Amino acid sequence: MPPRSSTTRGFKRTDALLGDRIRKAGETRGFAVSRVLTHWEEIAGPDIARIARPVDVKYGRDAFGATLTVLTTGSMAPIMEMQKDRLRERVNAAYGYNAISKVRITQTAPTGFADGQTPFTGPGADGPDTPAPEVERKAAQVTAQVRDEGLRAALERLGQGVLSKSEKSERGR
Numbered sequence: 001m002p003p004r005s006s007t008t009r010g011f012k013r014t015d016a017l018l019g020d021r022i023r024k025a026g027e028t029r030g031f032a033v034s035r036v037l038t039h040w041e042e043i044a045g046p047d048i049a050r051i052a053r054p055v056d057v058k059y060g061r062d063a064f065g066a067t068l069t070v071l072t073t074g075s076m077a078p079i080m081e082m083q084k085d086r087l088r089e090r091v092n093a094a095y096g097y098n099a100i101s102k103v104r105i106t107q108t109a110p111t112g113f114a115d116g117q118t119p120f121t122g123p124g125a126d127g128p129d130t131p132a133p134e135v136e137r138k139a140a141q142v143t144a145q146v147r148d149e150g151l152r153a154a155l156e157r158l159g160q161g162v163l164s165k166s167e168k169s170e171r172g173r
Contacts, residue, residue, distance in 0.1 A: 035094060043094045048083055051076040055106060065101025074107045081105055131160040138163055 036057075041049035052072040059066045068091060072080045080087075084103040091100050131139075139159035146152040 036091060039094070043090055044087055045090065048080070048087055052080055052105075057100070066099055067102040067104050068100045069104045069106055071106050071108060077105050077107045131164045132167070135160055135163045135167065 036043060036054055040054060044052070052070045054068060055071045056069040057066045058069070068088070070080060070087070084105070088100050088103050091103075092098050139156045142159055143152050143155045146155060
């Protein structure tokens with residue numbers, strides 16, 4: 001029987017190449033099980049994952065269990081505060097034992113400090129105010145001759161952003 005040829009043609013799976021690096025990076029941040037980082041949405045659930053990110057796990061000297069620090073925006077902190085027990089249960093289920101005894105909520109702006117530069121998505125996280133009606137009209141006039149509807153809509157949004165920004169800077173002078 002002839003030797004079987006490889007189906008990967010010399011390529012390796014990404015987890016084989018990066019698995020050790022991800023594990024080491026996770027351990028230096030306090031995550032003994034990097035699965036909490038890599039599978040955050042599955043562990044925390046889509047509702048919590050959309051508004052929060054795991055930042056750190058600290059083990060106290062006298063306490064049993066660790067403290068999981070979770071980063072969220074200031075407006076979502078009260079919601080996260082109410083979800084702390086549920087989150088702790090879900091993370092402990094991922095660990096397989098009661099590794100986390102406490103969840104601490106840390107707040108930052110959507111584009112805050114180094115750990116806070118993780119993009120937060122969801123309602124209101126990225127939304128600038130709606131443009132003024134005159135800005136909408138002007139952008140629609142400029143793009144009226146574009147035949148492709150998708151392109152016209154995209155150019156109209158771009159024009160609204162540019163016109164709104166220039167209008168704000170003129171008012172500030």
